[in-house]
Amino acid sequence: MGETTTGATEGRRRNLARLLRLVHVDGPLSRASLTEATGLNRSTIADLVGELARDGLVVERAPDPSRRVGRPSPLVVASADVVAVAVNPEVDAVTIGAVALDRGIRARERIEVDHLVTSEEVSELVADTVRRWRRSMLRGCQVVGVGLAVPGLVRAADGLVRNAPHLLWRDTPLRELVESATSLPATVGNDASLGALAEHLFGAARGVDDVVYLNGGASGIGGGVIVHGMPVTGAGGYAGEFGQNRPGIASEGDRRVEHGVLEDEVSRARLLRAVGLEHADEPTLAEALATSDDPSAADEVARQRRILSTALANAVNVLNPSVVILGGFLATLASPDLPGLSAEVAAQAMGASAEGLDIRVASLGEDRLLMGAAESVFAALIADPAV
Amino acid sequence: MGETTTGATEGRRRNLARLLRLVHVDGPLSRASLTEATGLNRSTIADLVGELARDGLVVERAPDPSRRVGRPSPLVVASADVVAVAVNPEVDAVTIGAVALDRGIRARERIEVDHLVTSEEVSELVADTVRRWRRSMLRGCQVVGVGLAVPGLVRAADGLVRNAPHLLWRDTPLRELVESATSLPATVGNDASLGALAEHLFGAARGVDDVVYLNGGASGIGGGVIVHGMPVTGAGGYAGEFGQNRPGIASEGDRRVEHGVLEDEVSRARLLRAVGLEHADEPTLAEALATSDDPSAADEVARQRRILSTALANAVNVLNPSVVILGGFLATLASPDLPGLSAEVAAQAMGASAEGLDIRVASLGEDRLLMGAAESVFAALIADPAV
DNA sequence: GCGGAATTGTTGCGAACAACAACCTATACC
DNA sequence: GGTATAGGTTGTTGTTCGCAACAATTCCGC
Numbered sequence: 001m002g003e004t005t006t007g008a009t010e011g012r013r014r015n016l017a018r019l020l021r022l023v024h025v026d027g028p029l030s031r032a033s034l035t036e037a038t039g040l041n042r043s044t045i046a047d048l049v050g051e052l053a054r055d056g057l058v059v060e061r062a063p064d065p066s067r068r069v070g071r072p073s074p075l076v077v078a079s080a081d082v083v084a085v086a087v088n089p090e091v092d093a094v095t096i097g098a099v100a101l102d103r104g105i106r107a108r109e110r111i112e113v114d115h116l117v118t119s120e121e122v123s124e125l126v127a128d129t130v131r132r133w134r135r136s137m138l139r140g141c142q143v144v145g146v147g148l149a150v151p152g153l154v155r156a157a158d159g160l161v162r163n164a165p166h167l168l169w170r171d172t173p174l175r176e177l178v179e180s181a182t183s184l185p186a187t188v189g190n191d192a193s194l195g196a197l198a199e200h201l202f203g204a205a206r207g208v209d210d211v212v213y214l215n216g217g218a219s220g221i222g223g224g225v226i227v228h229g230m231p232v233t234g235a236g237g238y239a240g241e242f243g244q245n246r247p248g249i250a251s252e253g254d255r256r257v258e259h260g261v262l263e264d265e266v267s268r269a270r271l272l273r274a275v276g277l278e279h280a281d282e283p284t285l286a287e288a289l290a291t292s293d294d295p296s297a298a299d300e301v302a303r304q305r306r307i308l309s310t311a312l313a314n315a316v317n318v319l320n321p322s323v324v325i326l327g328g329f330l331a332t333l334a335s336p337d338l339p340g341l342s343a344e345v346a347a348q349a350m351g352a353s354a355e356g357l358d359i360r361v362a363s364l365g366e367d368r369l370l371m372g373a374a375e376s377v378f379a380a381l382i383a384d385p386a387v
Numbered sequence: 388m389g390e391t392t393t394g395a396t397e398g399r400r401r402n403l404a405r406l407l408r409l410v411h412v413d414g415p416l417s418r419a420s421l422t423e424a425t426g427l428n429r430s431t432i433a434d435l436v437g438e439l440a441r442d443g444l445v446v447e448r449a450p451d452p453s454r455r456v457g458r459p460s461p462l463v464v465a466s467a468d469v470v471a472v473a474v475n476p477e478v479d480a481v482t483i484g485a486v487a488l489d490r491g492i493r494a495r496e497r498i499e500v501d502h503l504v505t506s507e508e509v510s511e512l513v514a515d516t517v518r519r520w521r522r523s524m525l526r527g528c529q530v531v532g533v534g535l536a537v538p539g540l541v542r543a544a545d546g547l548v549r550n551a552p553h554l555l556w557r558d559t560p561l562r563e564l565v566e567s568a569t570s571l572p573a574t575v576g577n578d579a580s581l582g583a584l585a586e587h588l589f590g591a592a593r594g595v596d597d598v599v600y601l602n603g604g605a606s607g608i609g610g611g612v613i614v615h616g617m618p619v620t621g622a623g624g625y626a627g628e629f630g631q632n633r634p635g636i637a638s639e640g641d642r643r644v645e646h647g648v649l650e651d652e653v654s655r656a657r658l659l660r661a662v663g664l665e666h667a668d669e670p671t672l673a674e675a676l677a678t679s680d681d682p683s684a685a686d687e688v689a690r691q692r693r694i695l696s697t698a699l700a701n702a703v704n705v706l707n708p709s710v711v712i713l714g715g716f717l718a719t720l721a722s723p724d725l726p727g728l729s730a731e732v733a734a735q736a737m738g739a740s741a742e743g744l745d746i747r748v749a750s751l752g753e754d755r756l757l758m759g760a761a762e763s764v765f766a767a768l769i770a771d772p773a774v
Numbered sequence: 775g776c777g778g779a780a781t782t783g784t785t786g787c788g789a790a791c792a793a794c795a796a797c798c799t800a801t802a803c804c
Numbered sequence: 805g806g807t808a809t810a811g812g813t814t815g816t817t818g819t820t821c822g823c824a825a826c827a828a829t830t831c832c833g834c
Binding site: 009010011014153155162163209210223225227228230232233234235236237238239240241242244245246247248249250252259310313314315317318319320321322348349350351352353355356 | 540621737
């Protein structure tokens, strides 16, 4: 055996990874379907699944009561006892979840805070919660790591939060803090990028390899890009910041902010103001927009849609995605007339690029960021399941 | 041996591919350095190199007269007898080249045309040229395929030219035509995308994994994006069309075209007009711009630079590349003050993304498109060197 | 209820691959 | 010319995965 291999050779690791990814992403699969999906031999599948089962990453369940001929094939499912802790610190609360490898959410807690949390507080909060859960809901579970979805710029290389404006974090070594507080490996990512990853794996862009995702939050517009089925991080890990782009505004009358960026023009605050609300959750805002008979509200929606459609057209020209996913208030803005928005985008993008384009609304709810953060933890495990 | 394997197992294919890619991209390498670069055993390297040599893909040369102690290691070089034919049809001429696996250009011909060529004419031209070359310059060579760099939109899946406006080609099945005329496998790509690939592999962005490339031609602005070291094609293969984006224009006085796109505002024709030229090659234009004392020429340059910098900032926000490469007249526009342009871009992009950014001028000359087109042919060969 | 067909898990075997160790060879420096 | 250094060569070995034969389980027709 080679000095570079730890017991499994490169090829075998790849095969183990393929299997684990399949059962993780596509849910319970029979050994037979794994054989078909991978092209590997039955005996090889048996061997590989056996190894994954020995490592506790998958379990074999009784076969489905199928109504097909032949010997029933046992189902291979990802273990519910292998979990990642997912964390989303926000200005009003810190949400912590435990997501299992079978995509189930084993635990979930939203901890309201009355002040802006520091990264140290978050680290302690996570450590405490994990300690508590390990004695209760996560008894017997293997916790493989902590994934953090941060509303701000994150340097991919070392998990340094460069700037999270609303949390007032600057150059905070979050990964290091969490790792030393919990003694678990941690990954840190931008919330929108992780949302994109979740939508790509499990949501509205499931199975789609080229995706542009834009999420409209209270504080701005974030985004993520998937190319060839892989998240685009960019050189520093800061990719996807559509909200900071200078918008192409066709008619000057549509401009509200001199030298503004996209999220200055297309903003939740402006929508709220247009219907005379102070604070509102997303359904309330949607309802208010739908029922308002104030023409200025309709104008504001139309204006924002025009600017958004141009921004989307630009992204489509450059990245030619199959699917564009809109989340948050951008979904609210788009969903009353998705075909109309698609047409607007198509009119401004190059014909060919727009041709196969599908604009969709995000389908994952609250759990999106937890799923994405957990996924970023599982990524390493799946890439190399050999313990 | 498995039915899915053609004589080499998956892992071996990967190793063969790694070796071939190394010697192809990084030039002549000693067996010793291959051993170090791959981490494989000496004996394994010897075996793999032997197989590549038997297949005629590499040859071993006498060792470099090194001044180091120890037994000299023979150099492994990619074969100069394995060639790809590269074709670039343009409005005034069709350029055909033969690029070898050692990156040498074995043959090159620019065939002037006095009318717009059709795709059928190009196919015949290529077939004739290849036939002729095979009896002369390419005697004894193995021609592995034809790569075409087309100024227009190309569907990656089947090499259909959707729209090449200046050639007046629409929905032309170019790959099929060339393949049946030459009996060689053909690949078809957008010229700018292939230029980006060439710059990434051999030019100003060599070794850089995250690249945005913009090329300014007489007829517009094309581009290409490299993410994680791989060209971004998009779902249909149309990615990279920066020129069709709606520009973010800060001051309305800079706008020249109502509802225009980037290439309407930032254009070679406008630069030529500003210095009172009709036609000029790139050095002439650069010279004219540098020596002009007409303030309106300087204004036009400054205006185009402003708009370009905003477009680049937008791209940087979304893709966070390490390097932006500018070619054609965009290089002319940028090169007098590259640091100034960088500063303009940094001022408009997010700080973190701009921080590690390097804006460079394209370094490959005329051969760029031929290299890129040949690369697209070699890609398949390198990915699976098993003949 | 029973036998045949279809499908899939299981087992033992063999081919391919690559690492390893020991041995051999070629060059540079003294 | 001797020694140290670096590299090629050869045979052996462990790992992986396909293959083929056999066993297990279900459905279906009678």
